[in-house]
């Protein structure tokens with residue numbers, strides 16, 4: 001499945017993602033800037049914040065309590081599509097998933 005990342009400058013990067021990996025891991029692997037992921041994916045840093053495109057928000061499992069709590073503390077504004085990308089697992093059904101990188105992670 002392909003994931004599209006919209007960067008802060010408005011340009012986009014597409015990464016061919018492995019099912020079972022996270023949206024955060026694919027950003028790092030694809031050298032997508034703007035996802036810091038300081039904790040390495042253990043859902044404790046909130047520096048892997050992304051805005052999921054409206055077309056996909058309903059197709060993702062909802063944020064669990066821990067993710068939701070961390071989302072309250074993200075550096076950029078929390079919006080309805082806000083998620084922590086390390087908690088989003090890539091599946092074949094998510095082909096074309098589009099996420100926007102927020103202005104800042106810290």
Ligand code: FES
Nearest residue numbers: 039041045046086
């Ligand atoms: Fe730290 Fe996602 S990488 S919460």
